[in-house]
Amino acid sequence: MRQFHVLLLLLFSSSLLHAQPVRIGVSETILSLPLFVAQSEGLFAKRGVDVTLVKCVGGNRCMKNMLAGQTDLATATELPVVFNSFERADFAILTSFVSTSNDVKVLARKKANVSQAQELRNKKLGYIKGTASQYVLDLVLVYSGVDPSTVTPIAITPETALQALAKAEVDALCIWEPFASKIQKELVSEVNLVPAPRLYTETFNLIATKPVIKTRPRDLELILLALKDSTEFINQNPDKAKTLLAQRFDIPMAIVNSIFNDYRFKLSLNRSLPRTMEGQARWAMREGHVDSALTQPNYNSYVYPRLLKKADPGAVSLP
Template identity: 45%
Template sequence: MPPLLVRCLGLLLLALHVHTAHAAEVVRVATSKNILSFPVVVAHEKGFFARHGIVVDRQDCVSGARCMVEMFEGRVDLATAADLPIALNGLRRNDFAILATFVTSNRDLKILVDSNAGISSLKDLVNTRVAYVRGTASQYFLDTMLIYNGIDPNRVERVPLGVEEASAALRDGRVQAVSLWEPHISRLRLAKGEQVRLLSTQRVYLETFNLLAPRDFIERHAEQIPAILRAIDEAIQFINTNPREALALLAQRLDVPVAVLSDIFGDYHYRLSLSKSLPRTLDSQVRWAIASGEVSAGVTPPNFLKFIEPRFLRLVRPSAVTLP
């Protein structure tokens, strides 16, 4: 074989090897073990990522805040998180971006109280012990509900605990109430029965759950990100058109009965979006964090529009982007 032809074939084989290695590169994704992150789970377990040429290693976290820690410390490439951890981290760093919101809910967060504590309204929380998870939407939701109802949060003994510790504290009687998200609320209700009850709260906080990535990952994997979003979009379509199968999968994942999940599944609105309301929500959360003393009063709020990367979602679903 002529030397020139041998050289050309060698270069071709090398190029094919490099392309195959790039295509097979594993994308590590951290998903919070809740109802909100379900589309990413479905995209993985039903093979939608694989259909779009994305090899995913999915890892569960106890919360979106923890997923972000995993991302910042380099153990995963993508994270799922609610808006509050995004706002708080945005005060400290700017090396990450929001690729898409994939679900919204104004009923995921709830306040569950001890039925024997004499608590029938939010105003009865004054001088009681209420557990929450610091740095998560649980904390923001609790303060928002108190302030909206004219209650100074400082009149409530707010107890910061981990997710499992907060649940245990209510079970053991160490607190009279908890502010948590699903499925932890449903698990507590199953375990305690009539010994606990939901407190009525207004639907004034629309929580979002979002897909996040470090900026260096975005630049190195710009060709893959539209495929990742398409896979999640297909997962959302699967959830919305196959609710029975979706509920069965979710129940198995969360170890909560289908009958319990079916009562709350309608509280979650799965769709890809990047809404003009998202940066406003993040701005409001920063103002709350400063006013509450969660962060220093001297902190300068960032421009959260710069934390949103809409170019990929515009390729997948142009109408889903309503940013200014």
């Protein structure tokens, strides 16, 4: 009888565990629009999964929170995945849900006399460490013929970017939307957008720890189905999606209209994703952002396509 009661207790405890909401760390960025839409339109509930969205500023922080156990999943570009991959292997990308080549932008103070990328030489440049901001800035410098050793890199945060430019703590900086547009809105004639080639197509990804993948596969599959519904909603109802963005980030609709088509909302896991991360890992090692003596990880093991194959088979081109 005692063994029977213990078994009941274990089953009850297990059911309580799985009844808990799935906590997703959601970066406060336009790239997270499918999560915002899924929440506002009740798409998670329609699929029968309880989700709590936990705000974080930047995918690197979302990843940090997830790996610390504060959330079950995270949203981030590939860069936080790459940087963390040199230290641990207990997480994987479940799906990409948006791609863009024009989310991260370079802004400069007009008084710094920077109107083109070649003029970034010998300037103080702000970047957000461990993110696409750092990667894109390096790409822009090298492509424009500017030796990175000739600039002064200054690590900033998204929250301090506006102040850094306004107070001339940096001459220019590299940052993603909606921070780029909000800085331009706030500083108006004091800053200008530096034209830069579109050298990098970033993806924004849903990432889970492997223990969560093991213990809650059905919940994760339902979340992927809800995100599929959400991306379809965005593509079929762009005006409603734009209104949500404008309201959430306090951006004028004119700005939303000007940047909205830079984003392609669609679930995917393509062969190019691990190859992109391999290139970023080589960059990180070559530039000394991680120890060059470390072994480069196999990024195929950081992608978990099984659940997406169930939720949206046509979105997967990985084995």
